[in-house]
Structure formats: C-alpha cells, structure tokens
Amino acid sequence: QITLKESGPTLVKPTQTLTLTCTLSGFSLSTSGVGVGWIRQPPGKALEWLALIYWDDDKRYSPSLQSRLTITKDTSENQVVLTMTNMDPVDTGTYYCAHATYASSGYDAFDIWGQGTMVSVSS
C-alpha cells in the first residue's frame, strides 16, 4: 500500500527557511517511472503546484517560486525534502506531497496524496 506523510514545522517566522519532509511508504523513488510532487493550498483557496522530482533526479519547479524552492530526494531514507526560502505570511497554507507514475507517454496525475501539513508564517 502506497502512502505519503508530510512533516515539518507548523509555524515559521517571516524571512525564515521552511523545510518539509515527505516520507514515502510502499514505493521507492529509486524505482523507474516514479515521481513525487509538492502542492500547497492557502486557507480557503485553490491548489497550487510547487515542484516535482522524478526517480532519475529530474526536477521541475513552479517558475513563480523557482528562486525560493529546492526539492531533493533521499532514497536511503525514502524521503523527499522541499525547502522554501524567505517565507512570507502569504505562504501560509497546507502543504501536500503526492505520488505520480509514468504512463504510456508521460507522467500521469497525482494518484495518492499525503494528509498534508499546515504551515503558518507569522512573527
């Protein structure tokens, strides 16, 4: 059974760096055709895609946030880590990680999501 679980601080101060960890279970990012993405959701608002990392270490970022984001994987720990620098109150929201697999001609939709972790940015 595939599961993902996010962890990290619930409160960060403005200008600080946020580090979130997604712990994977039931699959490995060393397996061909697997990807893990990060998506966030401000309170009461829509979903926003942030970043994706693939089994072969290919990485993709949202252009609007690329300068602040870094996504990495630790296959020995079966984790994916997202760091976001220079946090601002507008970055407050729930952060999700999600699983994707390669289909016949491209990576498919996020089929399994973590429960999410709420992050508040406030001084």
Add this chain to the structure above:
Amino acid sequence: DIQMTQSPATLSASVGDRVTITCRASQSISSWLAWYQQKPGTAPKLLIYRASTLESGVPSRFSGSRSGTEFTLTISSLQPDDFATYYCQQYNSYPYTFGQGTKLEIK
C-alpha cells in the same frame, strides 16, 4: 503558463440531480487532465485522469469527457457523499496548473 478556467465557482444541487462542471484550458493539453474531489480538512482525491479514465474505486456515476480544450466532469446522480469541492488540473506541461475549484453545495 496554461490557465485552467473552471466553472461554475459554486453549484447548488439536490441528491439525485445530474451535474456538470467545466474546465477550459488556455491552450491544448491533449487529454492530460485530471479531476480531484476535496472535502474540508482532507487531501484531494483523484477521481478521473487522462480526461476520461475513472480511477480505481471511484463510483461509476462520475465521468469525464473532452472536447478540444474544454473538459467536463459529470456526476450522473448526486449522492450525499458527493458534496465537496472539485478541482481540475492539467499535467500536459510545466508548470502544472489547477482550476480555481467548484464548490458543490446542497440545495
């Protein structure tokens, strides 16, 4: 970026109704379109991928279709469990983008 325009923003309906939610892409995304259902305080759940393929375990009253760059999610007969917010998402090209969501309310 590809813009996903979802409508309506809010939809009021009754149990047993047939409802349709629409998502229009600002450019071609082939069939790389997913629909998710989200209930308050929970993560989104994948309903449909590749525009019309039903995710395993999702009731058959949910269906998806495509006409060019316009995509539709249809619920054939609303059940009490279906009242939630629905999002479309394109994954044809980066950055992946979501629609603004449709909140399905009980009339």
